[in-house]
Amino acid sequence: MSQLKETILKTTANGDKAFVPYIMAGDGGLDKLQPTILKLQELGVTAIEVGIPFTDPVADGPTIERAGERALAAGTTLRKVVETLQGFVDQVTVPLVAMTYLNPILAYGVEDFARDAKAAGIRGMIIPDMPLEESEIVHPAFKAEGIALVQLVSLASSSERIERLTKASEGFIYAVTVNGITGARQSFADELGEHFKKLQSYTDTPVLAGFGISTPDHVRNFGAICDGVIVGSKIVDSIANDDWVTIEELVKASKVAPVK
Numbered sequence: 001m002s003q004l005k006e007t008i009l010k011t012t013a014n015g016d017k018a019f020v021p022y023i024m025a026g027d028g029g030l031d032k033l034q035p036t037i038l039k040l041q042e043l044g045v046t047a048i049e050v051g052i053p054f055t056d057p058v059a060d061g062p063t064i065e066r067a068g069e070r071a072l073a074a075g076t077t078l079r080k081v082v083e084t085l086q087g088f089v090d091q092v093t094v095p096l097v098a099m100t101y102l103n104p105i106l107a108y109g110v111e112d113f114a115r116d117a118k119a120a121g122i123r124g125m126i127i128p129d130m131p132l133e134e135s136e137i138v139h140p141a142f143k144a145e146g147i148a149l150v151q152l153v154s155l156a157s158s159s160e161r162i163e164r165l166t167k168a169s170e171g172f173i174y175a176v177t178v179n180g181i182t183g184a185r186q187s188f189a190d191e192l193g194e195h196f197k198k199l200q201s202y203t204d205t206p207v208l209a210g211f212g213i214s215t216p217d218h219v220r221n222f223g224a225i226c227d228g229v230i231v232g233s234k235i236v237d238s239i240a241n242d243d244w245v246t247i248e249e250l251v252k253a254s255k256v257a258p259v260k
């Protein structure tokens with residue numbers, strides 16, 4: 001079992017839900033990466049999704065897009081992120097999940113990247129523009145380094161495809177909650193409960209909900225129907241505003257209420 005999956009299962013075994021914040025590496029400069037990751041793990045997050053900025057992103061809403069532009073303007077590259085992470089890997093206690101597109105990985109060299117990523121504490125990968133059918137390009141190298149390849153399962157896929165993606169996903173299943181782009185939302189479709197139940201029936205790998213989750217109530221409501229949440233835009237904005245109170249409240253909503 002991948003370390004990523006094991007960590008999430010350990011969290012949910014206590015009744016807590018997994019909480020995975022998304023951050024944009026290099027937003028505010030790469031010097032900010034270490035304090036941000038250490039602060040998030042101090043707040044009790046389960047894992048951290050580390051976004052690598054890309055010139056041509058898919059599915060990014062305005063918040064993530066702007067953060068990506070800031071990070072690129074600061075000179076952030078995949079190689080620099082990996083090097084920066086390696087510099088403080090001995091202080092990192094949670095699994096990191098890198099989100100990057102396929103081209104930067106190919107430019108780096110798949111084997112070299114997998115080796116360096118592992119040494120940087122990366123235990124999972126999300127590659128939004130890589131279809132499952134093409135995952136053999138990277139899968140053997142990741143597998144050799146114990147890096148889980150997480151699949152995004154979109155609501156719009158056919159049920160046959162949903163089943164295939166769910167069964168293939170490693171570490172956790174990234175269940176996309178909406179049809180559309182990333183970004184904070186007010187409400188979600190009522191049928192999501194049924195959808196998540198179906199996903200869970202295909203696999204014992206944890207199912208995490210992501211896209212649009214932005215309030216403690218969202219975190220609790222999704223926690224009631226799946227194994228945890230990924231929060232991106234709200235975290236990116238809060239970090240940019242140095243608003244750690246909001247982040248702490250979101251993380252707390254994923255935990256079982258303390259016994260009084």
Ligand SMILES: O=P(O)(O)OC[C@@H](O)[C@@H](O)c1c[nH]c2ccccc12
Pocket residue numbers: 022049051058059060064099128152181182183184210211212213230231232233234
């Ligand atoms: O921002 P949101 O709505 O909270 O959603 C998470 C999302 O930002 C993050 O996981 C992500 C950022 N870029 C992506 C591209 C594809 C899939 C997922 C992502």
